[in-house]
Structure formats: C-alpha cells, structure tokens
Amino acid sequence: MPTFIPATSDARRSDTPPKAEEHGFTLVELLVVIVLLGLMSATVVLTMPDQRSHILEDAERFAARALAARDDAVLQSRPMSLWISASGYGFSQRTRGQWTPLRDKPFAPTNWRKGTSALVGQTGHEQLYFDSTGLASEPLMITLVRGGQRVSVTIDLDGNINVGA
Template sequence: MKADRQAGFTLVELMVVIVIIGLISAVVVLNMPSPVSELEEESERLAARLRLAAEESILTGQVTGVRITSRGYEFLTYHRGRWVPLDLPGGEWPDGVTVRLVRDVLPVDLTQDQPEDLPSLWFDPVGNQEIFYIEYKAIQEIIKVSGEVDGSITVTHMP
C-alpha cells in the first residue's frame, strides 16, 4: 500500500526562496539613488567650507575671504598686504543652477568681471562677518546659505 503524499513545497524550499528574495531586495535598496539632491550637497559643502574659512581667520589672526563668481568660488587670505589663495578647496556650481549673492541687503552682480585678487565676502579674526546669503535656484528647488553678523552660517531649504 502506498502512503498518500500531499503535493507542495518543503520547509527548506520555502526558506531558500525567502532568503533569495531578501538578498535581491537588499541589492535593490542599496542601489537606489540618494534622496539628497546635488544642490543640497553643494550648499551643505559650501556652508561647511565657509565655517572653516571663518575659523581659519580666528585661529591665524588673519582676515580670510571667499571670492564668488558666476562659475564657482575660491578662498583667499590677506597676507603681507595682499590677497593670496587659502589652502581650502573651492568649488564650481552644479550645472543648471543659478546663483545669487546678496551682501548687506544689496545684490552683487556675479556676471560682471570681478578683480581676481579681491574676495566677495570676508571674515575677520574677531569672529565678525558681513550679513550675506547665497541663493541657489534650480528647476524645483531654492536653497539659501546665510551668514549673520555673529558668525553663524546656516542652510535653509525654501519651498
């Protein structure tokens, strides 16, 4: 007499399938793009570098600055009567982004040629700085990097 066998999968077969599905899900999740945009990354990077330039000014006792153009930015320090490059990396604006600089409530025209050796913003060794903001505009995003007279630098995401 033959024993009746029920058709179906064994527990081991089910466990193997579940493990395979878990591995595939993990690969998909790890390869998904980050929800942080390139514009957010660049604005946070600029804010961090501006804070470093301000701290450099306090630590060295020399005035530091950042030269902002329509293409990007670079850091300078005032040494022996002239502005020289600071050992802090600059950057270029992401493609498709419009940048606007407002210093002491007055907009600065970044499309005009600016003197190569003068900064757009500066930080003094006492910790004071100008009031400013740098506004990044993309298709669906506006982000401001703001500096206050007390030395604080913040990043604000606009709706």
C-alpha cells in the same frame, strides 16, 4: 425497458494518484523564492545613489570650509574672503594690504560636484569677507541645486553658518 449506453473512456484520465513532481511548487519553495527576491531588491535599493545626499554633502562641505575660513580669520587676526560662483567656490586672505588667493587645502578653490550648481545673485558671483573677529561683511544665502533638489546655506552677520533644506 432500460437502455444501456456504454460510457466512453477517456485515455487521459487515470485512477492512479498523480506523482509528486506533478503537484507544482511547494509552499516552502515559494517562500524561499519570495525571500530571495526581497533580499535582492533590498540590495539594489540600498546601493542606488541618493541625489539628496550628494547635494547635502556639497552643502555641508561648503559650510565646513566657510566655518574654517572664519575661524582662520580669528586665529590669524587677518581678514578672509570667500567667493562663490555657480560652478564652485574659493578663498583669499588679506596679506600685506592685498588679497591673496589660497591654493592649499582646505581653502583651495573647489568645484561643486557634477550636476550641482549654486544660485548666486544676478552677477553669478558673490563675495563675503570675515574680519579678524569672525564677523561677516554681510548676510548671505547660497542655494545649491541638483536635479530638482535644493539646499540652502546661510551665513549670518555674526558669522554663524547653517545648512538647511
């Protein structure tokens, strides 16, 4: 004889379909959020300062000023001097038998940017002379250091100046 067991009813279940707000997020909404997150993260990455660019700017600025000093020595037919220390660099010009420090731009003494230092010899100071033909007194390589990054600036005997990694 068959036995009848009444089914228990679950008050939480309903035969009516769920409402639209119960479905969760739509694919379009998720894609919009992902695009916005991507745009915001790209903005943050692009505005973060690059340490490599700071040290490269210092090296290029130094090289440009050293090149200007070499050109000035040729144009004025007067030797120019370039000194470099761990904290900065400056220029002097030979006038009436004496070296006169230059104070006007672009030859004013300049400190390296905060966090940048130069590796210069054992004395912590290097000096180079450009004669009136633009030749350097000796070849010189200066290495700038900033936060683990290094950039070298070389000055050849013929007065050529190169910035390299």
